[in-house]
Amino acid sequence: MTTATPPAAPAAAVGDKGLKKDALGFVxxxxxxxxxxxxxxxxxxxxxxxxxxxxVGLQAPAVLLVAFIPMLLIASAYYYMNxxxxxxxxxxxxxxxxxxxxxxxxxxxxxxxxxxxxxxNLAQIAGxxxxxxxxxxxxxxxxAAVTAVGVVWIALMTAICVIGIELSARTQVGLLSAEIxxxxxxxxxxxxxxxxxxxxxxxxxFSASWLNPFEVDSIDALVAGVLIxxxxxxxxxxxxxxNEESKDATEGPGKAALLATxxxxxxxxxxxxxxxxxGGPQQLIDNADDVLSVLGEQVFGSPxxxxxxxxxxxxxxxxxxxxxxxxxxxxxxxxxxxAMPEPLGRVHPRYLxxxxxxxxxxxxxxxxxxxxxxxxxxILFDSIAALGLMIAFYYGITGFACAIYYRRELLRSVKTxxxxxxxxxxGGLMLLGIFIKSCYDLSKxxxxxxxxxxxxxxxxxxxxxxxxxxxxxxxxxxxLQHPGFFRRKPERAxxxxxxxxx
Amino acid sequence: xxxxxxxxxxTAGARAAIREAARLAPLLDAPVVVAFAFGTSPVGGEVADxxxxxxxxxxxxxxxxxxxxxxxxxEVRGELLDMKPAxxxxxxxxxxxxxxxxxxxYGERPLKAMLIGSTPNKLVHLSERPVLVVxx
Numbered sequence: 207m208t209t210a211t212p213p214a215a216p217a218a219a220v221g222d223k224g225l226k227k228d229a230l231g232f233v234x235x236x237x238x239x240x241x242x243x244x245x246x247x248x249x250x251x252x253x254x255x256x257x258x259x260x261x262v263g264l265q266a267p268a269v270l271l272v273a274f275i276p277m278l279l280i281a282s283a284y285y286y287m288n289x290x291x292x293x294x295x296x297x298x299x300x301x302x303x304x305x306x307x308x309x310x311x312x313x314x315x316x317x318x319x320x321x322x323x324x325x326x327n328l329a330q331i332a333g334x335x336x337x338x339x340x341x342x343x344x345x346x347x348x349x350a351a352v353t354a355v356g357v358v359w360i361a362l363m364t365a366i367c368v369i370g371i372e373l374s375a376r377t378q379v380g381l382l383s384a385e386i387x388x389x390x391x392x393x394x395x396x397x398x399x400x401x402x403x404x405x406x407x408x409x410x411x412f413s414a415s416w417l418n419p420f421e422v423d424s425i426d427a428l429v430a431g432v433l434i435x436x437x438x439x440x441x442x443x444x445x446x447x448x449n450e451e452s453k454d455a456t457e458g459p460g461k462a463a464l465l466a467t468x469x470x471x472x473x474x475x476x477x478x479x480x481x482x483x484x485g486g487p488q489q490l491i492d493n494a495d496d497v498l499s500v501l502g503e504q505v506f507g508s509p510x511x512x513x514x515x516x517x518x519x520x521x522x523x524x525x526x527x528x529x530x531x532x533x534x535x536x537x538x539x540x541x542x543x544x545a546m547p548e549p550l551g552r553v554h555p556r557y558l559x560x561x562x563x564x565x566x567x568x569x570x571x572x573x574x575x576x577x578x579x580x581x582x583x584x585i586l587f588d589s590i591a592a593l594g595l596m597i598a599f600y601y602g603i604t605g606f607a608c609a610i611y612y613r614r615e616l617l618r619s620v621k622t623x624x625x626x627x628x629x630x631x632x633g634g635l636m637l638l639g640i641f642i643k644s645c646y647d648l649s650k651x652x653x654x655x656x657x658x659x660x661x662x663x664x665x666x667x668x669x670x671x672x673x674x675x676x677x678x679x680x681x682x683x684x685x686l687q688h689p690g691f692f693r694r695k696p697e698r699a700x701x702x703x704x705x706x707x708x
Numbered sequence: 709x710x711x712x713x714x715x716x717x718x719t720a721g722a723r724a725a726i727r728e729a730a731r732l733a734p735l736l737d738a739p740v741v742v743a744f745a746f747g748t749s750p751v752g753g754e755v756a757d758x759x760x761x762x763x764x765x766x767x768x769x770x771x772x773x774x775x776x777x778x779x780x781x782x783e784v785r786g787e788l789l790d791m792k793p794a795x796x797x798x799x800x801x802x803x804x805x806x807x808x809x810x811x812x813x814y815g816e817r818p819l820k821a822m823l824i825g826s827t828p829n830k831l832v833h834l835s836e837r838p839v840l841v842v843x844x
Contacts, residue, residue, distance in 0.1 A: 299757075539757040553761050556719055556814075558746055560758060 239466030241382045242441035244525030245473045246389060246498070246518045251331055253478055254494025255434050255590065257487050261427030264410065264487055267478045268419040269428060273435035274471060276640070277442060279633025280601045283608035286626050290611065290703050296536050297604045298545075304611035305603070306696045307545070308681065313600045313607075314540050315677035318567070320596035321533035323589050324440075325571035326578060328529065329356030330586065331496060332522040338499050339515045353579045357572050363526035364568025367534065370559045381520045388517035389473055392498070393480035396505045400483050406504075408486035412479060426647070433594040433644045436637075438474060440597050441528055442467070495587065534563035545684070545691040588654045588666040591644070595670035598641040605634030612699045622704060645671070709738045713806040715797050715827065716742050716773040721812025721844030726773055728842045729810050730780040740782050741804055742773040745789035745796030763788060794830035801837050808838040 256266045287300040297317055302310025333356030337346035345351040397412070399405040415421045422428045482490055485501045493500045502514030538560040541551030554561035578586045608630040609616070616627040648667035651659035660668045685692040714729045716722045729740050746762035748755050770786030777784040789796035801809050813828050828841045 296757075535755070535758050538761065542757055542761060551761060553758070553765060556717070558717075558748070558762055558765075560761075 236466045236469070237382050239442060240386070240469055241524045242528040243439060243470060244441065244521040244528070245438075245470060245477075246385050246521030247328065247331055247525050248438035248440075248521075249389075249474065249477055249481075250496050250498040250518050250521075251327060252434050252438050252590070253481060254490045254492075254497045255587075256431045257482060258491040258494055259427050259430045259434075261423030262431045264413075264416050264482060265419070265422045266431070266482060267416045267475045268422060269431035270435050270438070270474050270478055271417065271471070272419045272428065273432040274439060276432075276633045276636040277436065277439040277601070278467075279629045280605045280637070281442070282625050283605045283630035283633065286612065286630075287604065287608050290699055296532070296539055297600045297607075298536055298539055300611070301603055301607045302694060303697050304607035307692045307694045309603060309607075311540070311545055311681050311692075312674070312677055313603050314536050314545070315681070316596045316600035316603075316674070317536050318533055319673045319677070320440075320593055320600070321529050321567065322570045322574050323593045323596065324529060325360055325526070325567075326356075326575035326586060327590055327593070328522050328526060329360045329571070329575050332356060332359040332519060332526075334496055335499060335515050335519050335522070339512060339519065349579060349583060353576060356575060359522075359526075360568055360571050360575065363523065364530060364564060364571075367527060367530045367564045367568075368554065368557060368559055368561045370557045381524055385517045385521050385524075386469070386473065388513050389477050392502060392505055392514055393476045396480040396484035396501070399505065405484050408489055410483055410486050412483050416479060416482075417475070426643075429640060429643045430647055433591070433598070433640055436597055436601075436640070437590070437594055439470070441525070442470060530564055530567055533567050534560045537563040537567070543691050544688050582658075584654070584658070585665055585669070588664075589669055591648055591654070591666035592670035592673070594644060595641060595648075595666075596673070598637045598644070599674070602634045602637030602641060605630040605632075605637065609634070611697070612704075615699055615701055615704055618704060709736055709807065711739045711741045711804045711806045712736070713797060713801045713804060713809045714740055714742050714773070715793060715809065715811040715831075716744055716769060717793075718769045718772065719812065719814065719844065721814050721842065722773070723776075723812070724842045724844045725810045725812035725840075726776050728840065730777055730782055732810070733777070733780075733782040736807060738807055740777055740784045741787050741800065741806070742770055742777065742784060743787040743789055743797060743800050744769050744773075745791050745793040747790060747792040747796065759790065763790075793827045794834055797827075797831060798834045798837075801835065806837060808840055809835055810840045810842065812842050812844045814844060 253266065256262055256269055257264075262269055287304075291299060291303060296314070298310050298314030300310075301313040330352065333352040333354070334346055336355050336359070337343070337352065396405070400409045400411065419428060422431070481497060481501055484505060485497075489500065490497050496518075498514055498518055499511075503511040505511070506514065537546055537550045538553075540546040541548055541563070550560070550563045550566065552562045553559060575586075578589065609627050612622075612626045616623050645667055647653055648664045648670070651662075651664045654664040654666055658665055712729050712733060714725050716726060726742070729742075732738070733740050744766040746759070746766055748758050748762065766788045767786075770788060774784045774786045787800055789800060791799065797809050797811070800806075809831060811828050811831060813826075828839070831839045832841070
């Protein structure tokens with residue numbers, strides 16, 4: 207045995223939760239925050255749809271900025287609810303605490319549904335970009351081929367999440383750095399080409415008005431845009447919740463979340479400006495389901511355009527991890543308190559992952575993806591709009607939950623009042639407003655991808671509201687058999703939570 | 709004498725490691741610390757309920773592992789580590805000033821071990837103390 211190594215660290219440093227506090231460095235915190243939102247994939251999948259909204263057009267960057275405001279306010283709710291209950295850190299647990307089990311169950315359900323829907327979109331992008339990467343254009347144009355590869359992607363990523371492959375923080379730093387560098391290079395190349403007049407006739411010169419939300423033609427257009435754009439910040443909240451485990455829990459986390467936010471905002475706005483400046487709005491609209499691959503080819507030229515495709519692919523891969531993992535963990539949380547069937551709470555004896563939850567999420571995603579593709583590909587795109595409803599619902603309800611949970615502590619200080627009371631409530635109201643407004647807009651069949659009418663309503667609304675109603679039905683059925691969880695009473699924040707720290 | 713640290717997760721390899729520790733402990737006049745490590749990746753958020761589930765599982769496993777050794781007349785205690793297995797075992801061995809770390813192996817092919825992340829492999833490289841790897 208060695209005696210050269212001094213016996214390190216007193217007992218408190220190991221065991222229980224001691225060392226976990228040092229597990230995450232500053233860089234890793236930033237990376238996890240940015241990676242969770244998957245900027246490359248998010249932009250590729252949504253920028254075109256924002257530009258396509260009548261009345262938004264070149265104001266898309268402004269819409270991206272506006273969409274960030276409610277997310278920022280909700281992040282404050284996440285931060286303070288996480289402080290109250292860091293042991294769960296999910297909408298399900300928090301809303302249950304603050305507003306009771308019924309609201310909490312619906313919050314958890316919305317997360318699960320949103321993740322199943324987004325997996326289909328993610329698989330679509332991953333399948334498409336896989337073929338684009340190898341330059342097999344005819345396959346990329348075939349729905350069957352793209353779907354098949356998309357299914358393989360979901361299966362592969364689900365398997366990765368089950369066996370808990372060590373995509374360590376270091377690997378993530380590498381992948382994400384590559385993604386960000388690529389996006390920045392794309393923006394730089396595109397903007398330089400536009401400035402020097404090498405971009406072609408479709409290019410539009412940058413104007414500061416692109417960043418001005420008041421230039422958007424109507425409130426309707428702005429709201430419709432925000433509903434889609436909210437989606438690109440989805441996942442950003444994990445920076446805030448991961449924070450408690452970061453090094454230097456009082457200072458580092460705030461800074462990491464702040465930096466991740468600035469990086470994200472900058473990436474989105476700059477890349478969006480570059481994309482529409484280079485490609486012109488019509489090209490973004492024509493290629494709305496994957497904006498970046500087409501532009502990448504024009505901006506970088508072959509074979510360098512491949513790096514942008516790789517960036518989107520790695521982004522989609524990283525995003526799957528940050529999609530399946532929290533969903534599986536949410537359903538595990540729900541199963542642990544018997545709000546969902548017990549098997550969902552099991553962990554694999556060897557891999558120590560919630561393998562039943564994870565596999566089920568993967569299977570549901572595949573069924574949803576393949577089912578929709580067979581029925582109508584348009585519905586797949588409509589489901590992006592439905593996804594916005596889910597996200598608005600569970601983020602919004604979390605905002606209200608925060609203010610309700612802390613209601614007795616709000617008058618403690620101005621900061622408490624603003625950050626715990628006004629901010630989250632305002633964020634919740636904005637998301638509620640977006641939810642109602644978009645329910646109204648999506649109710650019109652002509653606003654959907656297909657233009658079809660289901661029961662006289664637009665397909666996205668039927669999908670979104672249908673899922674929520676299905677949730678209510680399942681919840682009632684479940685509560686009849688397992689009433690225990692639903693007898694829980696809402697709680698109030700312990701005043702000690704804010705002592706000395708708020 | 710200083711302790712033997714044994715990694716235990718309830719699998720066949722881990723049970724073999726316990727048996728080997730039961731054989732070695734009297735010979736080396738060493739107490740045994742049985743450890744279960746369950747660090748979960750914060751990527752994907754919402755770690756805590758999973759951690760709680762794993763903690764419960766770990767407590768049951770430690771009970772199982774330590775009682776086997778106790779039955780063999782070895783001085784033993786359990787240690788639950790909220791860290792990745794290899795890092796956790798190394799840190800624990802340092803803290804205990806352990807003679808060696810004993811772990812079991814699943815006997816997997818190298819490629820699979822590389823994909824899944826083989827704890828014995830990592831231990832051999834990370835630990836400054838002797839590592840005894842027992843085939844399950």
